[in-house]
Amino acid sequence: MFNRTNLLIVLVALCAGLGLWAGRLYFDASAARAGVGPPATAETPAVAQERLRSVRLHAPRPLDPFVLQQSDGSPLEPADLRGRWTIVFLGFTHCPDVCPTTLQDLAKAQRQWEALPEAIRPQVLFVSVDPERDTPEKxxxxxAFFHPETLAATAPEPALQQFAAGLGLVYMKVATAAGDYTMDHSATLVVLDPQGRRTGVIQPQHAPQPPLDPEAIAADLALLATEAP
Structure with a gap:
């Protein structure tokens, strides 16, 4: 019988789900508005916004200090991301849909950048938000399965949470009915300029449009790399 206890459990689960959904919307919207992190730097945009199709620029914001661990065991620090435009994407290897689809789309863009000089070639950084299961090597x-030049890293808590918060992104561990867990995370991509500052976002489109447009991403980052190296 569906008693009051069962009803309470359903209501709690529903509220938790709605809270997580609202949280993702809030943090993704915050990322788009660049309303988090250190004060923005007042300067002329790298490229006029009307020339870009996918990237939404905002005033540059320096990142807080961070240390992630790369797949080869070496540390990844802010200085390591300077010199080239970078797209940062949070995900995890057990992700069933968003992560592989996003990395596949980004790989299409990366292949179009191969003709650019290595010194200014845009790069992609994939950061796992599931350090419990995802070692740096994994x-x-x-x-690398999607593209061999993709940078990859993760970090233990609380360093990982602090890094994500500095980007204006969010993630959360969510229990599944099977007794396992999954990771809910922002789908927004963060764009860093060659000074390693958070200077733009790429937000997935709503259905029925494909979430990402690899052609537009490739063109935007190539434009930024060549005109604002």
Missing amino acids: TGQYA
Whole structure:
């Protein structure tokens, strides 16, 4: 019989789900508005916004100090991301849909950048938000499956949470009915300029449009790399 206890459990689960959904919307919207992190730097945009199709620029914001661990065991720090435009994507290797689809789309863009000089070639950084299951090595192997030049890293808590918060992104561990867990995370991609500052976002489109447009991403980052290296 569906008693009051069962009803309470359903209501709690529903509220938790709605809270997580609302949280993702809030943090993704915050990322788009660049309303988090250190104060923005007042300067002329790298490229006029009307020339870009996918990237939404905002005033550059320096990232807080961070240390992630790359797939080869070496540390990844802010200085390592300077010199080239970078797209940062949070995900995890057990992700059933969003992560592989996003990395596949980004790989299409990466292949179009191969003709650019290495010194200014845009790069992709995949950061696993599931360090419990994703070792740095496993994270690197997963990212390299889509494109060999993709940077990959992760970090233990609380360093990982602090890194994500500095980007204006969110993730959360969610229990499944099978007794396992999954990771819910922002789908927004963050764009860093060659100074390693958070300077733009790429937000997935709503259905029925494909979530990402690899052609537009490739064109936007190539434009930024060549005109604002």
